[in-house]
Amino acid sequence: MFSALKPQPADKILALMGQFKADPRADKIDLGVGVYKDATGHTPIMRAVKTAEKLLWEAETTKTYTGLAGDPAFNAAMADLVLGGTVDAGRISSVATPGGTGAVRQAFELARMAAPQGRVFVSDPTWPNHLSILKHLGMEAVPYRYFDADTRAVDFAGMIADLAAARAGDIVLLHGCCHNPTGANLTLPEWEEVAALLEKTGAVPMIDIAYQGFGDGLDADAAGVRLIANRLPEVLIAASCSKNFGIYRERTGALIALSDPARQEVTQGTLAYLNRQNYSFPPDHGARLVTMILTDPALRAEWEAELEEVRLGMLTLREGLATELKRLSGSDRFGFLAQHRGMFSRLGATPEQVERLKTEHGIYMVGDSRLNIAGLNATTVPILAKAVIDVGV
């Protein structure tokens, strides 16, 4: 039977992780996978997480199953983190999921159950796994213009023109903040326009928010989600705790669905049903840590302070890189690096230039020239800038 299996295409981001690991050069620089690293290249356990783990070890008396939807306290805390109390509780359904990817997968499945012929509009470009999961589920992905390769900013006119083709039964997938892979984000007035267009088309927005707190701050990063949540009758939100709590391997995320209160019970039941079909009970350890942190004022303050250090550190690196490239190139053409937000920016290098950065300089970034800003430090910023100019970007 297994002889019928065909090799599957390698995930480009994960393949790059393997190549970096295998490179023997001591001065290699990893700007690939979206994992936060401090100035020493280490991905630390956040202070509040470590404290919560200690408290949990003392206090936890059972590992028996939670509910199918996960711990209600986690679901409430996550809805509050993302929506900031702006949405009537009667509209909210939510479940814990294995990471943000689990939430994305469940959201697509819910959309397919509700509208089997529906299409999913995705930004061009988007996180490659969005496309891969849609293909695996047999769902049609329709790209919409998003990134202007010349200005490295959002092609908003193109985006609005393309989204006008969406209709009832379709999903429009949006990145809540810190767009992956480009780092180019919508302004609040642009979110307003997207909301107005979605109202007209009847398509349902699905917002993937995996980097809340990495861009302009916890509330500012959720402003677009909150606006959409309050304008549109039905919304899907996939939230990840991997990055902002630094608990990547714990697989902690939430899927939130907003509906008419009259449809809440069926929506909540469908989310729980989907959990049961795909993995039964969602993982709880990371979710419990997140709940403890979000609901304990001292732990929350400690977490928010460290998240802010992380965010500001990435902003400093962005500004440093833009300044150094301005000095070396004698032009403003890399100014977008300081404008972008989150972990990623798309540099605009050709695949050949990306390859040269890897082979000649030991600098690893994704083939589309997405670089992880958090992979840099004060020493490597000028090294990267020099290499970028050297390969002719």
Ligand code: LMR
């Ligand atoms: C990324 O885009 O690098 C991260 O979201 C990690 C992943 O799973 O791809």
